[in-house]
Each structure stands twice: as structure tokens, then as C-alpha cells.
Amino acid sequence: MKRLLLSVAVAAIAFTGSAAYAQDADGTEIIVTAQRREQNVQDVGLAVSVLSGQQLLEQGVTTVNGLENLAPSLEVESQFGGGQPSYSLRGVGFRDYASNNAPTVGVYVDEVAYTLPIMTQGVLFDVERVEVLRGPQGTLYGRNTTGGAINVISARPRDEFAAGFNAEYGNYDAVRGEGYVNWALGGGAAARISGAFAQGGVWQTNRETGAELGDADRIALRGQFLLPATDNLEFLLNVHGFRDQSDGLGLILFKNLPATPAPGGPGLPVIPATIAHEHDQTSWGFSPAFAAQTGLAQNTAPFRDNEGAGASLTTRYDFGGATLTYILSHEHLDRRELNDWDALPLAVAGTLFTSEASVTQNEIRLASNGDNALDWIVGVYFGDEELTDNYESDFGDSFGPIASLSTPYSQEVDTAAIFAQIEYQVAPTLNLVAGIRYEDEERRLVDFTTNFAGGAVIPLQNNTTEMQEVSGRVALEWTPTDDLLYYASISRGVKSGGFTAYNSFSPDAVDAFDPEVLVAYEVGFKSELIDRTLRLNGALFYYDYTDQQVQNALFIAANNAAVGRITNAPSSRIYGAELELVWRPIEALTITQAVGYQNGEFDEDFLILDIAASNASGTPVGRNANGERLGPPELTYNGSLAYQGAVGANWEWSGSVDYSYRGETDPPLLKPTFGEGYGVPDYWLVNANLSVRPTDGPWEFGLWGRNLLDEEYHETRNFFAAADVTPIAAPGLPRTFGVRVAYRR
Numbered sequence: 001m002k003r004l005l006l007s008v009a010v011a012a013i014a015f016t017g018s019a020a021y022a023q024d025a026d027g028t029e030i031i032v033t034a035q036r037r038e039q040n041v042q043d044v045g046l047a048v049s050v051l052s053g054q055q056l057l058e059q060g061v062t063t064v065n066g067l068e069n070l071a072p073s074l075e076v077e078s079q080f081g082g083g084q085p086s087y088s089l090r091g092v093g094f095r096d097y098a099s100n101n102a103p104t105v106g107v108y109v110d111e112v113a114y115t116l117p118i119m120t121q122g123v124l125f126d127v128e129r130v131e132v133l134r135g136p137q138g139t140l141y142g143r144n145t146t147g148g149a150i151n152v153i154s155a156r157p158r159d160e161f162a163a164g165f166n167a168e169y170g171n172y173d174a175v176r177g178e179g180y181v182n183w184a185l186g187g188g189a190a191a192r193i194s195g196a197f198a199q200g201g202v203w204q205t206n207r208e209t210g211a212e213l214g215d216a217d218r219i220a221l222r223g224q225f226l227l228p229a230t231d232n233l234e235f236l237l238n239v240h241g242f243r244d245q246s247d248g249l250g251l252i253l254f255k256n257l258p259a260t261p262a263p264g265g266p267g268l269p270v271i272p273a274t275i276a277h278e279h280d281q282t283s284w285g286f287s288p289a290f291a292a293q294t295g296l297a298q299n300t301a302p303f304r305d306n307e308g309a310g311a312s313l314t315t316r317y318d319f320g321g322a323t324l325t326y327i328l329s330h331e332h333l334d335r336r337e338l339n340d341w342d343a344l345p346l347a348v349a350g351t352l353f354t355s356e357a358s359v360t361q362n363e364i365r366l367a368s369n370g371d372n373a374l375d376w377i378v379g380v381y382f383g384d385e386e387l388t389d390n391y392e393s394d395f396g397d398s399f400g401p402i403a404s405l406s407t408p409y410s411q412e413v414d415t416a417a418i419f420a421q422i423e424y425q426v427a428p429t430l431n432l433v434a435g436i437r438y439e440d441e442e443r444r445l446v447d448f449t450t451n452f453a454g455g456a457v458i459p460l461q462n463n464t465t466e467m468q469e470v471s472g473r474v475a476l477e478w479t480p481t482d483d484l485l486y487y488a489s490i491s492r493g494v495k496s497g498g499f500t501a502y503n504s505f506s507p508d509a510v511d512a513f514d515p516e517v518l519v520a521y522e523v524g525f526k527s528e529l530i531d532r533t534l535r536l537n538g539a540l541f542y543y544d545y546t547d548q549q550v551q552n553a554l555f556i557a558a559n560n561a562a563v564g565r566i567t568n569a570p571s572s573r574i575y576g577a578e579l580e581l582v583w584r585p586i587e588a589l590t591i592t593q594a595v596g597y598q599n600g601e602f603d604e605d606f607l608i609l610d611i612a613a614s615n616a617s618g619t620p621v622g623r624n625a626n627g628e629r630l631g632p633p634e635l636t637y638n639g640s641l642a643y644q645g646a647v648g649a650n651w652e653w654s655g656s657v658d659y660s661y662r663g664e665t666d667p668p669l670l671k672p673t674f675g676e677g678y679g680v681p682d683y684w685l686v687n688a689n690l691s692v693r694p695t696d697g698p699w700e701f702g703l704w705g706r707n708l709l710d711e712e713y714h715e716t717r718n719f720f721a722a723a724d725v726t727p728i729a730a731p732g733l734p735r736t737f738g739v740r741v742a743y744r745r
Contacts, residue, residue, distance in 0.1 A: 042526045045433065045477040045487030047134040047539045047578060049594070053127035053155065057166050057742075058689045059658060060706055062176065062198065064107055064120050064150060069660040069685055071132040072578050072596035072636055077716050081249035081730030082339045082351075083304055085117050089134050090541065091574045091598040091632035092147035092518065094495070095551045095667065096566065099335075099355050099389050100411045100445075101498040104147035106137060110154050110238055112312050112329040113143045115359050115385055115413075119308065119333050122220055122242045125178040126194035128153045134578075135520050135541070136493020138471040139421050139435030140377065146493040146518040154238075157190035157226040158182055163745055168704070170738025174201035174216065188228040195221045203734060204250045206301075207281040208345055213301055217245040232318040241309035248302025250282025251343040254717060255727040279712045279731040285345030289453060290394035290404040294352050302340050308333040318369070326364045333357045341718075342726040347404070349726065350394030357387045373425040378418075385413040393503050405457070407503045409448035413496075415441045421473075429479050433489075436472040443467075445499045448510055458507050465512035469494040485526040493518045495549065500566045505556045513566045519544045535582040543574040543600070551667070553609040555620035562611045572630060574600030593639040600630040633663030633682070650695050659686045678727075683713035685732075691740075702740040710735040 041050055049071040061067060065076040065085055075088040079097035086095050087105035094104045099118050106113055107120040114120045124130075131151040138144035165179030178196035185191055197219045204213040220242035227235045284302060291298045312329035335355040342348035365379030391407040421435030448461040475489035497515045504510055524539030547568040554565040576598035583591045607622035614621045640658035647653050666679035686709050691702035714729040 042485065042528060042535070042537075043479075045431075045475050045485065045489065045524070045526075047522070047524060047537075047541075049132045049134075049580065051130045051132070053129060056124060056127055056130070057178075058656065058704070059687055060168075060704065062124055062196070063122055064124060064152070066124075067130065067132065067150065068662075069638060072580065072594040072638065073134060073576070073598055074132060074636075075632065075662075075665075078249070078730060079716070080339060080341050080718060080728070081251055081715070082353075083118060083121055083306065083335070083337050085120060087117065087147065087150070088632060089132075089148035090543070090576055090596070091600050091630055092543065093632065094549055098391065098501040099353065099357070100387055100409075100501045101566075102143070102496040104145055104495055106143055106145040106149045107152070108149060109152045110312065111151075111314070111327055111363075112310075112331070113361060113383075114331065115143055115361075115383070116333075116357055116387065118335060118355065119331060119357060119359070121306075122218060122244060123152055125196035125220060126155050126180045126192075126222065128155045134539075135489075135522060136471065136473070136491045136518055138439070138493055139419055139437050139473050139491075140379075143381075143415070144417075144437070144439055144469070144471050144494045144496070146495045146516060154222065154224070155180065155192065155194070157192040157224050157236075159184045159188055159190050164698075164743055166740065166742040168738055168740045170201075170704075170736050172201045172203045172214070172736065174736070174738070175199045176216075188226075190226045192224045193222070195219070198246075202247075204280050204282050206250075206283055208283055209299070211299075211301065213247050213250045213282060215247045219243050234316050236314040236316075238312045238314070240311070241307070243307040244304050245306075246304050248304055248337065248339055249730060250284065250302060251341060251728045252279060252282055252731050253343050253727060254714065254729040279734060283343050283345050284340035284350075285347075286340070286350045286394050287347035287396040287404060289396060290347060290350055290392070293404050293406065293453075294392060296338065296352070300338060303338050305336040306334065320369070322366055322368050324364070324366050327362070329359075329361045331357075331359045341728060343728050344726065347394045347396035352392040354390045354392070355387065356389075357385070359383065359385045375423040376421065378420040380416075380418050382414075382416040384415070385411070387411040389501065391501065391503060395503075404452065405503045406451045407449070407501070408451075409461075409501060410446040411499070411501075412444045412446065413441065415439065431477040431479075433473065433475040433477065435474075436470065438470050439467065439494070441467040441496055443496065443498060443512075445501070445510065445512075448499070448501065450503045450505065457503075457505050461507055461510050463499060463510060463512055465497045465499070465514075467494070467496055467515045469515060469517070483528040483532065486523075487525070488523045489520075491520045491522075493520065497549075498566070500564065502564050504563055505558070505561070506554060506563070509554050509563050509565050513549055514547050514568050516549050516568065517546045518548075519546075533584045536580075538577070538579045540577045541575065545572040545574065545600075546570070548572045550606075550608075553611055555609055555611070555614040557619055560615065560618055562609060562614060569602055569604075569606045569625070571604040572600060572602045574598060574630065588644050590642045591639070592642075594637065596636040597634060598632055598636075599634055600632070602626055602628055602630070629666060631665055631667040633665050635661070635663040637661040646695075647692060651692055652695055653690070653692045655688070655690045657686065657688045659684065678717050678719070680714050680717050680729075683711050683732075684709065685711060685713070698743050698745040700740075700742040700744075702742070703737070704740055705735070705737040707733060707735045708737075 068074045068076045073090045077086045084097050092104050103117045109123050133149045137149040162182040167177035176198045180194035182192045198216040201216045202212045202214040222240040225237045286298050310331035315326045317324045337353045339351045361383035363381045367377040368375050388410050393405045417439040419437040424432045443465050445463040450457040471492050471494050473491035478486045495516045520543050522541040526537045550569045552567040553562040555562050578596045580594045602625045606625045608625045610621045610623045638660035642656035644654035661684050664682045687706045689704050693700040713732045717729045
């Protein structure tokens with residue numbers, strides 16, 4: 001606790017501190033819909049960061065993953081560098097490279113929940129803003145989460161003509177662009193067509209063959225149609241789709257390989273010591289059996305061949321005193337993704353995911369209109385998911401005679417919920433907010449098995465897990481002046497249980513894990529000072545975790561091998577603080593700063609498999625994790641300096657520098673067992689932009705640079721086979737720079 005208080009004090013003195021609030025610190029209102037109605041962000045008693053679409057363009061953020069360097073306490077980790085992201089807020093996260101489980105942080109695009117993390121890639125283009133809500137959500141949102149929510153709001157059709165584009169060219173021959181056209185159709189109707197693409201960007205090399213890797217090939221389109229039927233009734237149709245046929249990410253070996261095989265891999269050949277930890281040096285290769293099973297060549301490079309499509313219809317009817325909203329949506333994804341998770345030309349850990357997912361959702365809510373002494377909202381939600389997945393793995397050099405494995409299964413999820421929230425003005429300066437949600441969910445794992453060339457390793461498994469949980473929030477908001485808000489809240493969040501859908505040699509590995517429950521206590525403030533040129537917000541939080549879902553492992557003595565398995569830790573806690581600032585000391589200069597501190601630990605007995613000791617003894621050996629840290633970075637920090645000025649009478653310029661820091665991570669399964677090397681070291685990233693434009697013209701021309709210090713950083717680290725045999729890391733992009741041209745009218 002002393003470290004927490006010291007961090008808060010230092011941050012307050014150094015930064016007076018707050019993150020990216022759409023760069024409006026001049027009194028301009030920033031409107032958010034974090035509570036399902038339009039409000040000034042400073043009037044909402046929630047920890048929420050708002051990122052404008054223009055800011056995302058300038059900083060090169062094209063996927064949800066890139067938000068982690070713009071919002072405090074947010075981490076987005078692509079599992080083993082693949083297309084399955086893991087989201088974490090304030091240390092509440094869920095590490096899982098399978099396709100089937102719910103996230104701790106919900107991602108919503110235009111009010112539609114993306115219930116499977118694999119469906120959240122490639123959604124950021126033609127964006128109005130992104131809202132990052134920290135803390136348990138569920139009272140007002142389509143699905144329950146324990147960590148928070150990321151709301152992506154696309155630019156809405158307007159009753160006028162408008163058009164624009166933004167195009168970039170950078171080193172490594174990378175080309176990227178996005179654009180939109182907006183039409184008025186008469187009678188208040190409007191249409192908006194937008195799209196984005198990315199090509200090129202090769203930056204990695206196969207250290208054995210010289211083959212190149214890193215080429216992007218992505219395209220996405222969205223059409224929105226606003227159709228007012230009467231003065232009180234309107235329809236908004238959103239149709240969208242994407243295709244991603246890019247190269248995958250090549251992992252790197254961040255340590256020299258040992259000169260002899262480790263005891264865990266009976267089929268692993270001797271590998272000479274190799275210096276291979278340069279960030280642009282990778283390798284890949286697969287066994288003949290895996291090639292025959294998948295129809296791919298042994299030297300096929302990692303790739304993605306994914307496409308998705310979806311549509312939503314939002315219907316709103318204004319009764320005068322209240323508005324009825326109905327959102328019907330359907331999302332579909334086809335995924336085929338090849339990864340090499342050992343960074344070697346061997347069959348130590350290769351994977352091919354073939355997935356088909358469909359999600360249909362309905363949400364109906366009735367909300368009061370206006371700003372009344374009593375504002376309320378009630379609603380119902382129901383949805384269903386269908387996932388068909390085949391996880392094929394190439395572990396021939398790790399597990400000996402079992403050359404390649406195939407793990408097919410299906411999963412079905414049915415969810416229904418009812419929710420309500422009120423905001424009541426108890427006194428002129430005091431508001432009470434209270435919300436509740438009841439959710440009923442059933443998850444079914446259907447015909448799960450693991451096969452190899454000789455037959456099934458385990459028979460078909462069919463499991464079911466159910467959840468009937470109540471979540472909610474109670475908060476008090478006190479506004480002693482128009483420029484100051486204090487709030488205190490208690491909230492309860494729930495995350496669904498699920499199944500560990502990895503290849504398995506034991507039916508025990510696919511037993512269901514339980515839902516996790518998080519009770520959050522938070523106090524905070526929001527303020528606007530110095531004639532509203534300084535916006536300063538802060539929060540303290542304490543999380544009480546029950547049945548936290550944790551990546552663990554199951555040891556199978558017959559194979560002398562460990563297989564990943566998600567289990568529940570009985571009790572843990574997380575605590576921390578955040579400070580955010582936007583300051584405009586003069587009209588031409590905007591300064592943003594944000595700092596987040598978080599720490600957490602297991603606080604009851606909880607056994608984590610000691611894989612190295614188990615491999616050595618041939619029997620499962622556990623380690624009591626009571627008192628060990630949960631692993632997220634203790635400190636995150638980001639900020640920016642932006643300045644604009646005139647160039648003669650007819651031109652103006654703007655320049656900005658933004659920077660972010662992420663502290664060391666040490667996942668509990670890896671670091672204590674395999675040493676300091678598996679904790680991801682801390683790193684800094686620095687970016688810059690310079691633009692010029694005619695004062696009254698639609699064009700803009702710019703230069704940009706990202707990771708200007710050419711920091712060699714890792715997003716994640718892990719291993720396959722036995723300890724230190726394959727010390728792999730997912731590297732971040734090196735320094736990139738280029739030019740930009742934009743047009744808007």
C-alpha cells in the first residue's frame with residue numbers, strides 16, 4: 001500500500017495528470033454514451049478514456065490492439081503473436097489462445113457485442129471515437145465482463161454531402177488508407193460508405209532461408225443507412241465485412257538455444273546454440289505428417305486467411321418521455337490461421353486454426369428522455385453463439401511418435417439477461433446511480449476430441465456449464481461546483497465459465513472451469529480548472545476477486561508432458577490508481593498525460609503446476625501460489641505534446657509527439673517456474689507527427705514516425721516443449737516512418 005500511495009503522490013506532483021480526452025481541454029464538451037445515453041464525459045462517475053478518430057489516424061492505430069498505448073491500465077496481448085487477442089484492464093485479464101471463451105474486457109462496435117475475441121480484429125476505421133471504460137461492466141451492456149469495456153463508435157451518416165480519405169506510405173513499402181463518402185438522401189435520410197485497406201510492410205526474414213515475412217493484405221468495408229420513417233421513428237442499418245490474407249507474425253528466440261535436447265521432448269533433435277534474438281530474424285517449418293494432414297507444404301510461412309461479415313439494424317421510437325431501442329445483429333467469421341510457435345524449422349510447436357463462428361444478438365431497451373431528476377433505463381438481451389473449431393498442432397519433435405494432432409469440437413452458447421438502472425438526483429449536488437442485471441447462460445462443448453494418425457487420443461467429450469448470476473453497481477456522485485465531480489462506487493461483475501479447448505491427452509483437461517466474480521470498490525474525481533483549460537481526473541480502486549480464471553497446466557504422466565488448462569484461483573485481489581490530465585496552457589499547445597498503477601496477488605492457497613519439476617520427476621508437482629503477484633505491469637504511462645501554428649497568411653501546421661511506457665509483466669505460470677527470462681521487460685515507445693494544410697482548404701500533408709527510438713520490445717514471451725527449449729517472444733514492430741496525405745470536405 002505504501003508503494004501505491006507513493007505512486008499516486010509522485011504522479012500527482014509530476015503530471016497534475018489525464019489521458020487522451022479527444023484533445024478538448026478548452027471547455028468544449030466531450031460527449032460519450034458510456035451509460036447508454038449522451039453525457040458530457042466529465043459528468044459521468046466512471047473511469048473512462050475517450051479517444052477521437054483523428055487521434056487514432058495520426059497515431060497509426062488501425063486495430064483495437066493498438067489502443068493499449070493510448071489508454072491507461074489497458075493491455076492487449078495477441079496470444080503467441082497470433083490472431084487471438086487477450087484484453088486486460090487494471091490487471092483483470094484472461095490469457096487463452098483457444099477460440100472459444102469469453103473475454104474479461106468486452107469489445108462493442110456500434111453497440112453490438114463482439115462476444116468472441118477472435119472476432120474483434122480489424123474494426124477501427126472511419127471512427128468517431130473510442131470509449132475505454134475501466135471496471136466491471138454488465139448493467140447496461142450486452143454481456144457481463146469483470147475488467148471493463150471498449151466501445152467503438154463509427155462515424156454516423158449525416159444529412160449532408162461529405163467525403164474524405166487518409167493515405168499513408170511508409171518504409172518496408174507499407175501502404176495504408178481509409179476513406180468515406182456521405183450522402184443526404186432527402187427527408188432526413190442519409191447514407192455513409194467507408195472502407196480501409198493495408199498492403200505491404202515486409203520486415204522479418206527467415207534466418208535459414210532468407211524468405212521474407214510481414215506482408216499485409218487487408219480490406220474492410222462498411223455501409224450505413226439512416227432511414228427516418230416518421231418524426232418519431234428511425235432505422236439505422238449497418239452492413240460490414242472484411243478480408244485479411246496477411247502474413248502472420250514470426251516469433252523470435254529471445255535466448256540462445258541449448259546444445260542438447262531437454263528431457264521433456266523425446267523426439268527433439270540436438271539443436272546447436274544459435275544467436276537468434278534479433279527482432280527481424282525468425283524461422284518456421286513443419287513435419288511431413290502435419291503437412292499431409294493439413295494439405296500445406298512443410299515450408300509454408302505463417303499466414304492468416306480470415307474473412308467476416310455482419311449486419312445490425314437499430315430501430316428507435318421516441319414516445320416523448322422515453323425512447324424504445326431495438327438492436328438486432330448477426331456476425332459471422334471464417335478463420336484459417338497458420339502459426340509457428342517455436343520459431344524453428346522443426347515440429348516443436350506449429351498450429352493451424354480453422355474456425356467458423358456465428359453470433360446472433362437481440363437487445364431491447366426503454367430509456368427516459370432528457371435530463372431529469374430521475375433518469376432510468378430497462379432492457380432485455382438474448383443471444384446465441386455457434387462455434388465450430390479445429391485446432392491442429394504439430395508437436396512431433398516434442399512428443400515423439402504423436403507426430404501431429406487434430407482437436408475438433410463445437411461450442412454452443414445461449415444467453416438471456418434483464419437489466420435496469422436509475423440515476424436519481426437526491427439533492428441539487430448529489431446523484432444516486434443504481435443498476436442491476438440478471439444473466440442466465442448455458443455453454444455446451446460438443447464432440448470434443450484429440451486425434452492423431454493412429455486414432456483418437458481421447459473419446460468424444462460433451463460437457464455443459466451453466467451460469468445464473470446477478471451483477472450490478474451502486475454509486476454516489478457529488479458535484480459541489482460545476483467544474484468538480486467526486487464519485488464512489490461498488491460494483492459486481494461476472495465473467496462466464498468455459499472450457500479449455502486445447503489438444504489434450506486426458507478427458508480431465510476439458511472439465512469446465514467456473515465463472516469468475518469480481519467486486520470492485522472505487523473512488524474518484526473529475527475536475528476542470530484554470531478557466532477550463534486544465535482537465536484533471538483520478539481514481540483509486542480495490543478489486544476483490546473470487547474464482548479468478550487462471551492459465552494453469554495439467555501433467556499427464558503417461559506422456560511425461562504438461563498440457564495447458566484453465567483453472568479457478570479461489571481468491572485474489574488487485575488494487576491501484578490512475579491519474580489523467582489534458583492541459584492547454586496556451587491556445588496553440590495541448591499537453592496530455594496519463595499514469596496507471598496496478599498490483600495484485602493471490603491471497604489464498606492455490607496450486608500452480610511446476611512444469612519443470614514435473615517433467616524431471618515424471619509426476620505432477622504443484623507450487624502454492626499464495627502471495628505471488630498476478631503478473632500485470634505495475635506501471636503504465638502515456639502522454640503527448642501537440643502544437644499548432646501559422647505558416648504565412650494561408651497555411652497552418654501542427655506537430656505532436658506521443659510516448660508510452662509499459663512496465664514489466666511476469667505471468668505467474670511462467671516466471672516463477674522458468675526464471676526471470678519469461679517476464680516481459682519494460683519498454684518505451686515514442687511516435688511523432690508533422691502536418692501542414694491550407695487554412696481554408698481540404699487537403700493535408702504530413703510526415704510521421706512510430707517507435708522512433710527503434711525499441712526492440714516484446715509483446716509476450718512463452719515457451720513450448722520443456723523449459724528453455726523454445727524461449728519464444730512475439731516482437732513489436734521496429735521503427736517505421738513515412739508520409740501521409742488527407743482530404744476532407
